Amino acid sequence: MLVDRQGQAMRLGDGSWVHLDEPVYFRMCVVPAATLTLSVDGPRGRELLTEQAAPSGCVDARLEGALLAYTFDRPGPHRFVLLDENTRELDALTLEVR
Amino acid sequence: MSPWLLAVGLSTAPTAWAGARGVVTGLPTPDGLAEAYAPRRVALVVGIDRYDDPALGTLRFAAKDAHDVARALEDPTAGGFDVVSLLSSDVSRAAFWSAFEAVTRTLHRDDTFVVYIAAHGTLDLRDGTELYVMGSDGRLDAVAHTGIALERLEDALAAVPARRRVLVLDACHTGQGRSRVSPSDLVLMEAFRGPVPPPTAARVSAAEVRLYSAHLNQPALEDKQLQNGVYTHFFVEAIRGAADLHGDGLVEVLEAHHWARDRTLDYTGGTQVPWMESKLVGREALYIAGDPAQRKAAERALVLGLEALPASAVITVDGAVRGAGAVEPGKRMVQVEVDGQAIVDTSVRVTAGEHLDVGRIARARHRHLLATLDAGVRPPSEWVAPVSAGLTGEWVPRDAGGVRPVLGLTAGYSVDDLPAGVLAMRTGMLWPMSAEAPLGVGPVAEVGLQWRVAPIYLPEGDDPGLLSADEKELQGAPSARLAMSLRHNRGALVWAAEPGASTFRTDEGWAIMPELRLSTGWLW
Numbered sequence: 001m002l003v004d005r006q007g008q009a010m011r012l013g014d015g016s017w018v019h020l021d022e023p024v025y026f027r028m029c030v031v032p033a034a035t036l037t038l039s040v041d042g043p044r045g046r047e048l049l050t051e052q053a054a055p056s057g058c059v060d061a062r063l064e065g066a067l068l069a070y071t072f073d074r075p076g077p078h079r080f081v082l083l084d085e086n087t088r089e090l091d092a093l094t095l096e097v098r
Numbered sequence: 099m100s101p102w103l104l105a106v107g108l109s110t111a112p113t114a115w116a117g118a119r120g121v122v123t124g125l126p127t128p129d130g131l132a133e134a135y136a137p138r139r140v141a142l143v144v145g146i147d148r149y150d151d152p153a154l155g156t157l158r159f160a161a162k163d164a165h166d167v168a169r170a171l172e173d174p175t176a177g178g179f180d181v182v183s184l185l186s187s188d189v190s191r192a193a194f195w196s197a198f199e200a201v202t203r204t205l206h207r208d209d210t211f212v213v214y215i216a217a218h219g220t221l222d223l224r225d226g227t228e229l230y231v232m233g234s235d236g237r238l239d240a241v242a243h244t245g246i247a248l249e250r251l252e253d254a255l256a257a258v259p260a261r262r263r264v265l266v267l268d269a270c271h272t273g274q275g276r277s278r279v280s281p282s283d284l285v286l287m288e289a290f291r292g293p294v295p296p297p298t299a300a301r302v303s304a305a306e307v308r309l310y311s312a313h314l315n316q317p318a319l320e321d322k323q324l325q326n327g328v329y330t331h332f333f334v335e336a337i338r339g340a341a342d343l344h345g346d347g348l349v350e351v352l353e354a355h356h357w358a359r360d361r362t363l364d365y366t367g368g369t370q371v372p373w374m375e376s377k378l379v380g381r382e383a384l385y386i387a388g389d390p391a392q393r394k395a396a397e398r399a400l401v402l403g404l405e406a407l408p409a410s411a412v413i414t415v416d417g418a419v420r421g422a423g424a425v426e427p428g429k430r431m432v433q434v435e436v437d438g439q440a441i442v443d444t445s446v447r448v449t450a451g452e453h454l455d456v457g458r459i460a461r462a463r464h465r466h467l468l469a470t471l472d473a474g475v476r477p478p479s480e481w482v483a484p485v486s487a488g489l490t491g492e493w494v495p496r497d498a499g500g501v502r503p504v505l506g507l508t509a510g511y512s513v514d515d516l517p518a519g520v521l522a523m524r525t526g527m528l529w530p531m532s533a534e535a536p537l538g539v540g541p542v543a544e545v546g547l548q549w550r551v552a553p554i555y556l557p558e559g560d561d562p563g564l565l566s567a568d569e570k571e572l573q574g575a576p577s578a579r580l581a582m583s584l585r586h587n588r589g590a591l592v593w594a595a596e597p598g599a600s601t602f603r604t605d606e607g608w609a610i611m612p613e614l615r616l617s618t619g620w621l622w
Contacts, residue, residue, distance in 0.1 A: 002135070004128035011134050011201030013259075023125055027135055029207045050122050058135075058207065066123035073119035 001026055001093060003079065004069070017096040023069040024095070026061035028082055030054050035085040040070065042078040042097075047078075072097045108346040137208040138180040140202045140260070143168040144194060145186045146217040146234055153238040154278050159320045160216040161186040163268060163330040167214050177337050177387045179212075191233035191246055195315055202258045209260035210384065213251075216327055217268030219277045219318070220245065229314075231269050238280045252308070261305050262384050264351055268311040268318055268327045275317030275370070276327065307351045307376040307384055309333075311362070316371050329372050332358035337387045343424040344451060345397030348388035352376065360421060396451030398424035401432075403457030411436050413456055425454070434460055468492040468592060470619030474510065476611050481604055483514030484549070490524065490617065501540070502528045508544060516570070519579075520577055522546025528583065538585040548577035548602040577602035581615065589620040 001012040002025045009025070018024060026049070028036050033056045038049040050061050050068055061068040072078065075097045082091040145164025147157035168184040171177035183201045185193065198213070205211055215231055222228040222241045230236075230245030238243045248267075255263050270277040311329030312318040322330040335341070336354035343353065353375070359372040378384065401415060402422045414433040415425055427450045434442035434456055441460050448454050474486040488510030494502050506524035512518070526542030554569040581598025594617040601610045 002128070002131065007126075009128040009131040009134040011204035011206065013205065015199075015203055023122065025128075027129070027206075045121065063123050067127065068126070069122045069125050071122055073117050077266070084531055097373060 001095075012093070012095060014093045016071070017098055019098055020072050020075060023071045025067065025069055026080070027058050028054055028061055028091075029058040030056065030082075030084065030090060032056045035089070037085075037087075038080065039082040039083070040078050040080045041058070042072075043074040043076045135206070137206070137210070139178070139210045139212075140181040140201060140205060141168070141171045141177075141179050141183065141212040141214065142197060143171065143182060143184045143212075143214045144189055144197075144217065145187075146189045146215075146232070147186075148188045148234050148391075149218065149232065150235055151237045151239075152230060153280075154218050154236065157216075157218060157320065158322075159274060159326050159330075160218075160276070161218040162325065162368075164214065164328060165336045167216075167266075167330060167337070169471045171212070173338070176339060178230060178389055179180040188234045190235040191244060192235075194233055194246060198254060200289075201222045202254075202260070205258055205260040207259060207261050210262040210264070211255075211258050212266065212386065212418070213255065213265040214266040214268075216268040216330060217276065219267075219271045220279055221271040221283060222280075223283045227314075229271050231267065232278075237279055241280065246265055256306065263306045264384060264386070265306075265308045266311075266333065267309070268330045268333075270312040270316065270318035271314060275312070275319045277317065286397050305378060305382050305384065307355075307374065307378070309351070309355050309372070309374045311370070311372050313371045313373050314368065319366055319370050321365070324365075328370060329358050329362045332361040332365075335361075339387065343398065343400050343422075345394070345424065346388075346451070347392060347394040348385050348390060351384045351386045352378075354386045356422070357510070378604070398450060399448035399452040399454055400424055401456060403453075403455035403459075407434065407457055407460055408436050411441075427452075430454075432456060432459070466494045467622040468506075468619055468622070470592065470594065470617040472508070472510065472615050472617040474613055474615040476600070476613040479609070479611060481602070481609050482518060482550075482611070483512035485510045486510045486519070488519075490619070492524065494528065504528050504540070504542060508546075512550075516551045518548075518550035519542075520546055520548050522577065522579065526583060528585070536587050538583075540583055540588070542566075542581050542583045542596065543597075544577075544579040544581075546576050546577055549574045575603040587621065592619045592621055593617070594619070 002009045003012050003018050004023045012018070012024065021026060028086060031037060034054060035051065036054045037051045038061055040047050040049060049070060050063055053063060077094055077096055079092060079094045081089060084090055143164045145161040147160035150155060164184060164186045168182045171179040172182040183197060185197050202211060218231050218232040220232060220238065220241055224232065229248040230241050231248065232245050234340065235244060248561045252265070255265055268276065311327060316437050319328045321328050333354060336349060336357040339349065341349045341353045341357035355372070355374050362370050362372050401413065412419055412435045413421065416431050425448060426447055429445055429447045432442060433440060442456065446454060457613040472488040472490055474483055474488065478484045488508055490506055490508040492504050492506035494504055504526040508522050508524050509519065511519040522544040523546055524542060524544045526540055529536050550573050551570050552573050554571050577600060579598055579600040581596040583594055585592055585594045585597045596615040598613055599610055600613050601608050
């Protein structure tokens with residue numbers, strides 16, 4: 001995951017923090033190819049971000065062809081979860097929103 | 099797309115995002131997006147030489163080792179790592195884990211992560227063998243609670259998101275060198291009949307390499323002359339390009355380890371034996387120095403394959419005794435001696451990037467039996483058929499290069515109305531023909547018996563003529579053959595052409611006729 005911090009892309013990791021006004025971007029990796037579901041568990045509950053077919057390797061999360069970003073409306077922990085079509089959890093990462 | 103997702107998308111997909119929350123698209127792409135996602139090479143380098151516990155004492159060069167490794171890794175002309183995080187001298191266990199977590203937090207899948215540690219090692223034998231490295235606040239009388247457990251470190255490394263991971267540990271667990279052992283464990287160690295049993299082997303994950311400066315029961319030494327831990331000294335040499343044997347600007351982790359291992363063994367006279375564990379799948383390569391995207395064309399050829407030779411083998415290239423390593427392209431004289439006996443002595447032409455496998459050459463030279471299937475052609479005559487087929491077996495003594503004597507036996511069968519053939523002993527000289535010299539040439543000679551089944555004629559003076567069409571006898575006559583053998587081999591597969599002449603005795607004297615024999619066979 002990346003965050004747009006004052007116009008500059010910066011990497012995020014599990015436990016990283018972001019500001020409320022900072023959009024985050026996603027690159028999803030899977031081997032072999034699969035249909036991936038990206039969702040977030042936040043203060044508002046679970047929210048589905050995107051569901052897209054991903055080739056084997058890494059692909060940016062997109063919505064209708066455009067690069068997908070996510071912005072926050074509440075502080076607190078947000079856990080982003082990547083699932084495959086069998087709802088198997090491939091990856092998860094928690095951000096602390098300030 | 100699920101209805102839920104559609105609803106989210108419709109409600110939160112503005113092209114201008116001010117005020118929007120949730121999923122958005124159409125935002126201006128932040129600068130450096132591609133660079134942020136690009137694979138990175140990240141290292142955590144730790145050297146601990148100050149210890150609070152007097153029982154551990156201090157190390158002389160652990161911090162310097164870490165500085166040297168860090169400098170080599172971050173040097174753009176050597177390691178070229180993107181991020182090198184250095185902890186040295188006084189590093190507590192908590193500080194180590196905190197740095198480990200901070201450095202690895204933002205690693206991505208295609209990154210490379212190296213963790214290097216030079217420190218005191220120790221072990222705990224109370225419940226099996228548990229290995230530790232010690233932070234500055236570690237206590238020898240409470241290792242399990244104050245040490246950095248190697249098993250936990252290996253687990254943490256395996257859990258790092260980066261796909262390529264390397265652990266380099268310049269420490270040991272013997273109570274000597276970079277190690278101290280508690281008195282109670284010393285008593286247990288002395289009670290063992292033989293070496294301390296190894297801990298349960300932690301599984302190495304895919305694309306992971308673990309390098310250890312010393313085997314479990316051997317010391318990791320520091321050296322005043324080198325001003326380093328011995329293994330680290332040569333490992334830094336390797337990162338700085340000494341192990342770039344091909345001259346392609348890259349040093350693969352295993353190349354670096356082999357470089358440091360061989361020199362550590364030589365320098366310590368075998369007292370310190372480095373070892374490694376790795377799981378590299380397929381063509382996966384893990385580079386400790388250089389950027390694979392910037393790979394240069396190889397400038398040198400590589401001598402390797404020493405593992406296939408006895409430990410006493412001495413390899414000489416162009417008269418200089420050497421181990422594995424790089425040689426300039428061109429024609430090189432290669433000799434291998436085992437216990438004073440030359441088993442390879444040959445000239446080889448090598449090109450840049452080529453691997454000259456001396457082990458394979460030596461193995462190929464052990465092959466000394468050749469079996470071939472032959473086909474012969476010669477002008478039609480009343481004595482022998484124009485086409486023959488045969489089998490030849492040859493013994494070629496173990497080759498050290500140069501001329502090889504040949505001894506053999508050949509049996510041929512002429513394709514004609516009546517059975518005929520030849521059985522002959524064969525000898526010759528062949529130069530050089532071996533796995534690395536695919537062309538061979540030399541004279542061969544055969545002496546034997548030409549035989550045929552022929553109708554019986556009455557001797558002259560009696561009633562000449564055929565006794566009977568059905569009356570036949572086996573006739574034999576001495577024969578000889580002289581030929582030039584031209585051979586080509588690809589590995590053990592051999593093709594040969596032998597133009598020459600045969601002679602054999604007939605009722606009317608010696609017959610001589612040209613013959614071309616073509617063969618294919620296998621070297622055993």
